[in-house]
Amino acid sequence: MAKQNIYDNEVFFEGYKKLRDREFNANKLFEIPALFSLLPDLTGLTILDLGCGFGEHCKGFIERGAAKVVGIDISEKMLEVAKAENSAPKITYLNMPMEDLDKIEGKFDLVVSSLAVHYVDDFAGVVKNIHNLLNPGGLFVYSQENPINTSHSGGDRWxxxxxxxxxxxxxxxYGVEGERESEWFVDNVKKYHRMFSTIVNTLVDAGFIIEKMIEPMPDDEMLKQHPDQKxxxxxxxxxxxxASKK
Amino acid sequence: MAKQNIYDNEVFFEGYKKLRDREFNANKLFEIPALFSLLPDLTGLTILDLGCGFGEHCKGFIERGAAKVVGIDISEKMLEVAKAENSAPKITYLNMPMEDLDKIEGKFDLVVSSLAVHYVDDFAGVVKNIHNLLNPGGLFVYSQENPINTSHSGGDRWxxxxxxxxxxxxxxxYGVEGERESEWFVDNVKKYHRMFSTIVNTLVDAGFIIEKMIEPMPDDEMLKQHPDQKxxxxxxxxxxxxASKK
Incomplete structure (x- = not known):
């Protein structure tokens, strides 16, 4: 099984870092607020962050009262930044792909993942492992590229x-699931397209209950400040x- | 609240009847098989069919062992056909809009609806009433136009x-929810577009657990016989x- 590690590519890494450092980007405006709106009270929770990248969320979870956070990422370069900029005694960073979750010991109250699962081919396998790693009643809160977005398979998008x-x-x-190759700073970034129904059924089949779904859209206030977001x-x-574990 | 009754329009009714009578149409190839694949064993169940139309499904449910079926439809013309062609002692047809579900007495094991809810403005209200009408553990199984389909708001589709x-x-x-006017045999057929996330959240908020979702796609066998379905x-x-009632 291919475990894709584009973030250790020098060109990709620099391009991505610049994008994330921008004052306004789609992550900061939409994805991060939506992700945090789905989180429970973190006080005393043990949390696993899949594809933790620079570790900003791990640090944020500790600041919100989490007892313990484990952040994993396939990219050593990302984790170097995480360790330098977002270290804390309660955070452990592990360099591993999320396809290897079965190697993690212990249980968690919450598994979080921000914009990482669309790089994974075996979504069902990952979701099954997440379910195993959660305590009863535990939550899986995650973001991914929207299926309307991941369906893109070449040619002009617009x-x-x-x-x-x-x-x-x-x-x-949209109805043809599977690998997509796209250019994002570098050639041949592999993403995996899955329909809405497949995503929902994969979670349900693994034993999750869907609690809430968000497709972030700009409101009037946002459009005044960032008209291009229309x-x-x-x-x-x-x-x-x-999603919660039954 | 507008309760739309296009099916009593003479021109629409004739056009629709011809479409449904065709040997192959999207309903027969995809929607009906998918709908029935989601049904439980019907033996002894009490069933409510929302937007029952010509009553074919009501009759089918009885043939599969249902104890009692109530079919409602806003269109008297549709129910005339239902009563003439698909009557049975265990079936009751009621001429009423599904926005008035709160007027129905009794409880059901299963509520079914085939391609009707996208004509309804107050989806949340309807879903709440469905939840009230179900016995504990009861199922709501329904089909609607796909959100990628209902988003269409004028101009060329393709x-x-x-x-x-x-x-x-x-x-x-896609992100602009609400009323859509379209031409389908007659002008100004009103449909209501809702995003995937809104549909899921509406069901969850009413107390339903999502069990399965299907977006029917043709397989190789189907494409051989009906290449245009690609x-x-x-x-x-x-x-x-x-979806099941918690």
Whole structure:
């Protein structure tokens, strides 16, 4: 099974770091607030963060009262930054792919993952392992690229008017699941497209109860400050789910 | 609240009846098999069918062992056909909109609805009433137009190549929920678009557990017989959900 580690690619890493450092980006405006809105009270919880990257969320969880956080990431370069910038006695960073979750010992109250699972081929396997790692009643809260977004399989994403404004998304192959190759700082970043129904059924089949789903959209206030975000009405970037262990 | 009764429009009724009578249509190929695949063993169950139309499903439920079926429809013309063609002692047909479910007495083991809820503005209200009408552990199994389908808000649905083949769906306003006017045999058929997340959250908030979701796609066998159905990969027509009462 391919375990993709694009984040250790020098070009990708630098491009990605610059994007995340920008004052406004889609993560900061939409994905992170939506993710945190789905979290329970973290006081005293043990938390596992899948694809923790620079470790900002791990640090944030501790600041909100978590008892213990384990952050895993396939990229050593990302974890170097995490250890340098977001260390804490209650945080452990582990360099491993999330396909190897069965090697983790212990149980958690909460598993979180921010924009990482769409890089994983065997989503069902990962979800099953997450279920095993959770205490009864435990929560899995995660974000991924929206299926309307991951379906993209080449060609122009958008149709534009003569002024370059986006009129509509060119949606194709939503019903064809599996690998997608795309360019994002570097060539051949592999993502995996799954339909909404497949995502829901995979969680349910593993023993999860779907509690809430968010596809973030800009409100009037947001549109006043960031008018370009209106394109989200045509193409939701993110999908966030909170699911609980039966 | 508008309760839409397009099916009593003479032109619509005739056009719709012809479509349903065709040997192959999207309902017969995809929607009906998917709907029935989500049903439990019907032996001895009491069933409510929302938007029962011509009553074929009501009759089918009795043939599969249901103890009692109530079929409701807003259209008297549809129910006239139902009573003439699909009567049975165990079936009761009621002429009423599904927005008035609170007027129905008794409890049911199963509520079914085939391609009707996307005509309803107050989905949350309907779902709440369905939950009230179900026995504990009861099921709500329904189909609707897929959100990728209902999002359409005017203009060309498709971009085609020079030979007229569909290349991609022109997807716009997925994130803008609410009323859509479209032409389907007659002008101004009103449908209501809701995002996947809204549908899921509405069911969960009413006290349902999502058990399974289907977005029907053609398999190789189907494509051999009906090659034009490949367009479903770009635009799923249907969404089906089985949810249980907590």
């Amino acid at each position: 149709t534009r008017d003569e002024n370059g404004n986006k009129i509509h998304l060119n949606l194709a192959n 394109d989200l009405f045509h193409k939701p970037d993110f999908l966030l789910i909170r | 971009t085609r190549d020079e030979n007229g083949n569909k290349i991609h769906l022109n997807l716009a306003n 367009d479903l990969f770009h635009k799923p027509d249907f969404l089906l959900i089985r």
